[in-house]
Amino acid sequence: MASNLLHIKDSYYFEFPKFMVRWNAKSIEDFPDFWIRLDPEYQAWEADQLAHFLESALDDCPDAHDLVHQWEHWQHADHANHGRPFDVFLEMKRDELQKEFAVYKKASPDHAEHDFVRFLNETEPAFKWFVVPHMQDTKFAMDWNIQKRELSAAGYKEHHSWDEAKIAGYNSALHGKVLIPQPFGELRNMYQAETGFCISKFMIIELVLAIVLVWVFSWLGKRMQEEERPKGRLWNLLESFLLFVRDDIARPAIGGGHDHDDDHGHGDTHGHGDKAHGDAHAAHGDSHGHGHGAHGHANPADRFVPLLWTMFFFVLGCNLFGMVPWAGAPTGSFAVTTSLALLTFSTVVLGGMKEFGPLGFFANQVPSMDLPLAIAIFVKPMLLVIELLGLCIKHAVLAIRLLANMVAGHLVLLGVMGLAFGAHAAMQFQGEAAGYWSIAAVIAVVGSTLFSCLELFVAFLQAYIFTFLSALFIGAAVHEH
Numbered sequence: 117m118a119s120n121l122l123h124i125k126d127s128y129y130f131e132f133p134k135f136m137v138r139w140n141a142k143s144i145e146d147f148p149d150f151w152i153r154l155d156p157e158y159q160a161w162e163a164d165q166l167a168h169f170l171e172s173a174l175d176d177c178p179d180a181h182d183l184v185h186q187w188e189h190w191q192h193a194d195h196a197n198h199g200r201p202f203d204v205f206l207e208m209k210r211d212e213l214q215k216e217f218a219v220y221k222k223a224s225p226d227h228a229e230h231d232f233v234r235f236l237n238e239t240e241p242a243f244k245w246f247v248v249p250h251m252q253d254t255k256f257a258m259d260w261n262i263q264k265r266e267l268s269a270a271g272y273k274e275h276h277s278w279d280e281a282k283i284a285g286y287n288s289a290l291h292g293k294v295l296i297p298q299p300f301g302e303l304r305n306m307y308q309a310e311t312g313f314c315i316s317k318f319m320i321i322e323l324v325l326a327i328v329l330v331w332v333f334s335w336l337g338k339r340m341q342e343e344e345r346p347k348g349r350l351w352n353l354l355e356s357f358l359l360f361v362r363d364d365i366a367r368p369a370i371g372g373g374h375d376h377d378d379d380h381g382h383g384d385t386h387g388h389g390d391k392a393h394g395d396a397h398a399a400h401g402d403s404h405g406h407g408h409g410a411h412g413h414a415n416p417a418d419r420f421v422p423l424l425w426t427m428f429f430f431v432l433g434c435n436l437f438g439m440v441p442w443a444g445a446p447t448g449s450f451a452v453t454t455s456l457a458l459l460t461f462s463t464v465v466l467g468g469m470k471e472f473g474p475l476g477f478f479a480n481q482v483p484s485m486d487l488p489l490a491i492a493i494f495v496k497p498m499l500l501v502i503e504l505l506g507l508c509i510k511h512a513v514l515a516i517r518l519l520a521n522m523v524a525g526h527l528v529l530l531g532v533m534g535l536a537f538g539a540h541a542a543m544q545f546q547g548e549a550a551g552y553w554s555i556a557a558v559i560a561v562v563g564s565t566l567f568s569c570l571e572l573f574v575a576f577l578q579a580y581i582f583t584f585l586s587a588l589f590i591g592a593a594v595h596e597h
Contacts, residue, residue: 126318126449127307131442134292141287144278148295149269150303150310151286154199161276162267163187163202169263173256176245199305203264209243210250216241296320318446325433329426361425361583362418369587370417371595420590423463428583431456435522435575439568447578448522450515457515460586464507468593480596481507514585521578525571532567536560 141147152158167180177183187205191197197205217235221227227235233252236244249256278286293306301312336354431447438445446452468477481503482496536557 125307126316126444126446128296128298128303128309128314128316129306130294130296130317132292132294133442137292137294139287139290139293141283141290143283144273144276147286148303150305151290152269152272153201154305155278157276157278158269158272159199159201160184161272165267166202166263169260170246173259174245174249178245206243206246210247213241213243213247317444318449318452321437321443322434322446322452325430325437329429329433333426357429358421358425361428362421365428365580365584365587366417366421366424367415369584370420370591416594417587417591420463420467420587424583424587427456427459427586428579431518431582432576432579435579436572438522438526439572439575445522445526445575447518448526450519453515453519456518456582457511460514460589461508461511463586464511464589464593467590471594472596477593478504480593484596510589514582514589518578518582521574525567525574529564529567529571532560532563534560536564 144152153162163184164180167183170177170183171180178186184202187202190205191200200208213236214232216239217232220235220239221230230238233248236248241247250260251257295306296315296317298312298314301314302310303314304310332354336351339351434446434452436445437443438448447456465477468480471477472480478500482499485492485495487495
């Protein structure tokens with residue numbers, strides 16, 4: 117799913133036009149360590165060192181040159197193995213044997229009592245010589261890990277160099293890429309972390325977006341405290357979004373808590389006379405909705421408005437970043453949408469427990485039914501399990517829905533834009549039909565433009581849907597069923 121055009125997948129670099137960012141590395145020392153580890157010459161050197169270590173450490177180890185040849189054949193046999201180093205080759209062979217062992221145990225009841233070592237002794241697989249010592253010999257396992265760590269890119273740089281042709285080729289491949297510094301981890305490649313905590317492009321985008329939201333909302337909050345009426349385009353724009361989230365999402369979806377009557381708390385018996393009620397309405401009118409609490413009862417949905425408002429703007433901002441060239445939408449990452457769904461789930465659970473208590477929250481998951489005790493004993497526990505399962509599923513679907521909508525639009529754009537590139541390639545070889553391909557190219561470009569406009573609409577729509585569904589789930593948790 118990684119695309120140089122749309123960047124659907126997260127990465128550990130930012131992309132810019134190649135003419136803006138040029139790599140001018142002069143020697144091997146100027147390249148990042150992970151780039152050196154991906155170099156075929158480095159991997160061959162590393163494989164040779166590790167193979168000779170295994171040959172000297174294990175009696176049953178094959179010849180080092182034969183072992184390296186097996187690794188090279190494995191790399192070329194399947195394109196998915198391309199670029200995978202020697203140690204990954206051995207560890208994947210170990211994992212394959214463990215999968216075969218699981219199948220072996222299920223194949224016959226007699227095998228259920230067998231352990232992994234007995235399975236290896238009976239089947240005599242090709243890599244038993246490595247798997248058994250790696251599992252049973254603690255000293256060998258430690259020496260193996262030490263040997264892998266010692267064979268670093270930094271050590272390789274000290275004794276090896278690259279020719280000008282290779283350096284020029286790698287410079288060309290890195291033009292337009294700004295690598296993100298990784299002070300807390302190491303990269304395996306531009307899209308995968310090796311160890312530690314690695315900072316990705318989407319993380320930086322989310323952090324920048326969060327800082328912008330905090331700054332804008334802090335500014336808006338101060339203005340609302342200092343002045344009575346909204347002034348200026350930005351203030352009115354943000355005010356309209358706030359009222360939209362409050363009046364069209366939070367209040368309709370969450371409602372009024374325990375179903376208070378309209379006149380509850382405003383009658384004479386509660387100490388609120390007509391004059392006080394009228395004064396509250398006057399204050400409400402003067403502040404354009406900011407003095408709603410003067411009625412004597414704030415709408416219970418309003419306490420969730422800050423969360424829903426922040427969630428709406430955060431999702432919207434992440435979606436809109438997908439329209440920025442070479443940026444990408446963080447909501448196209450399952451980790452991001454899952455985190456947002458977990459935030460909603462936590463609010464549902466904590467809000468429900470605050471309203472009804474821990475036991476009351478779980479009891480509230482079962483719909484109220486007038487059942488005889490003998491039937492209720494069996495039916496209600498089953499309903500509780502079903503409802504709790506449904507509670508988890510609908511929040512998982514909340515994450516998947518947002519992810520699918522953001523990724524699908526970008527994939528459609530990629531397909532439509534691919535028609536233009538295909539038409540351009542066809543025109544190079546079919547001169548007589550160039551006119552037809554020109555029409556196809558124009559259609560593809562126009563179609564991409566129209567789909568981009570649709571993507572802009574979808575960015576707002578999905579932010580609204582995610583926020584509205586979150587409000588619905590919260591409302592269901594704080595109301596009695």
